[in-house]
Amino acid sequence: MTKNTIILTMGDPAGVGPEVLLKSYKKAKETQNLVAISDFSKIQYLAKRHDVPLKKINYVDEASDFKDHLNILHLTYNSDFSPSNYDIKNSDSIIASIQIATELCLNKKVGAMVTGPINKSILRNNKAFKHFTGHTDYIEHLCGCKKGIATMMMSNPYLKIIPLTIHEPLNKVPLKIKKAIIEKKILLIISEVKKYFQNIPKIAVLGLNPHAGEDGQIGYEEKSDILPAILNFRSNEDCVVNGPFPADGFFGSKDYRNYDITLAMYHDQALIPLKLLAFSETINVTLGLPIIRTSPGHGTGINIAKHFQADCNSFYKAILFAGKMMTKIKN
Template sequence: MTVAAPLAVSLGDPAGIAPEVIVEAWARRVEEGLAPFFVVGGASVLRAAAATRGIDLPIALISSPLDASAFATALPVLGDEDCAPSPGMPTLGGARLALHSLTLATALALSGEAGAVVTGPIAKSKLAEVGFTQPGQTEFLADACGVPHGDAVMMLAGPSLRTVPLTVHEALAAVPGLVTRELIERKARIVAHALARDFGLAAPRIAITGLNPHAGEDGRMGTEDRDIIAPAIAALRAEGLAVTGPHPADALFAAHERAHYDVALCMYHDQALIPIKTLDFDQGVNVTLGLPIVRTSPDHGTAFAIAGKGTASAGAMIAAIRMAGQCAARRAS
């Protein structure tokens, strides 16, 4: 795979599983067809993670992304920022390293020195203790790119399915009041543009779920589907977008239904995440749409409970790196 610049991988919390799945991804770089990448900081943490997994890991300490050509024979690590390895035991030093890694990786993607940023999972509570003020990495990326938080759209993507939650980390009781025509239309446009630009889908097909059981059954089980979601879909179709719905969510994710759309725009967090984690848990990728840079992340957390045990699957990290390289290559072409 050819990209204009190597991918920047942020370390995530060094006490989590990110270091070991990153080194596993490098070890499998050839068989998985991964674009060249470098990691920002944490050389000793990465060495310890490789030892845990029995991986022979040459590391090339680099001072510039231009030096990431060492990728073929060694894992390039940018800079000498580091901390003591402590799998499963997050520390403030580890949080500082994670924040440094995320900040620099993002800056390098914005400058064009990195073709994309792939973010390792973080522990938000620890990061907050060292000055991280955003709710999560998506909002951090949005602020760094000068994009409103609402326009940085989360898409979960796997081999079987892509989903986008309209509302994300909101209490279920609050969701009906947050579902508006304007929000549906704005997010659907962002999704359609991103799928065309970064995923090569000239006319992406977007299936929009209903909010209520059976998509409301024409108002008998709630009026939001009829009065808010359906008019938004009609407006989007009038713009020429390939949008359908509102679909009953209980049937939309069956295999024969998935063949008819490229992404499902869902009304709330679990409506979008349960199907993707059921179908593609070990290969799920969190992609941030609507940014001027490419950002992906494995769709899992720090998994402190299994960190350092050598059992964590690297599938989602490999998928995130692969997807970042593919999207970056399309933007560069």
């Protein structure tokens, strides 16, 4: 049944996406029903290299015998797949693969999607993608969601963390640290965590400034916006929200172990400790969407793609996590 299927996209075929997808299929095929969107003829040489049998399908309903071969939902790409060599001619198909996967999820033809890494700067040269910063806001748009609702949760076995701001220059981050925005994000976290993980989440909120502002001596955002937002949840029985914590002490003392989710203020505050803890096991889960979408926690790996030695663990973990989320929805 295709509704129990996870649809996979390669991302940019010049990167490690096709390789880690094929390797992950071999590891996950016994427990997950997987279909990949790709150009059947162009991915065959990679599939042979990794000893993955393929079956070409034109509609996802044709997928079958998931353990015996990887079903390839055919999508024509303009250029051959050349590892470590970006080709802008493939941008239309890369974008189309995201569109197809999202549509299949929205129409409940499949249960979840796992997306391979893309080169955002190349895709932004395409008129269909020029107004988007990456997968998260593009899929948000495809789902018809309100702008800003899609939330990137980065996860590994040791830490689940959400950056309040994602691809913002550091000099613009303080402008986004507003009480209403923080409250809205915490409400979304409560809703999504209860939906997929546990009933009463314990949430830690980090400060923006060194020493969490030191009572206004090193910045005002903690006093003016972060703490007031946290205090609004003190009487909420659906969650526990504490902070703002100085980031260095929070991670240095391993206090993150006492919380289900950590809300960081900006990209690197979240992702540096996360990837230091377990780089190859880190994945991205997009919360706030009407569909399930996960992805590996790494980029295209363009410099190593030609060596065919990429670690597939993150992509594999993203598949397994999507499968667990599907099970939660069914239950």
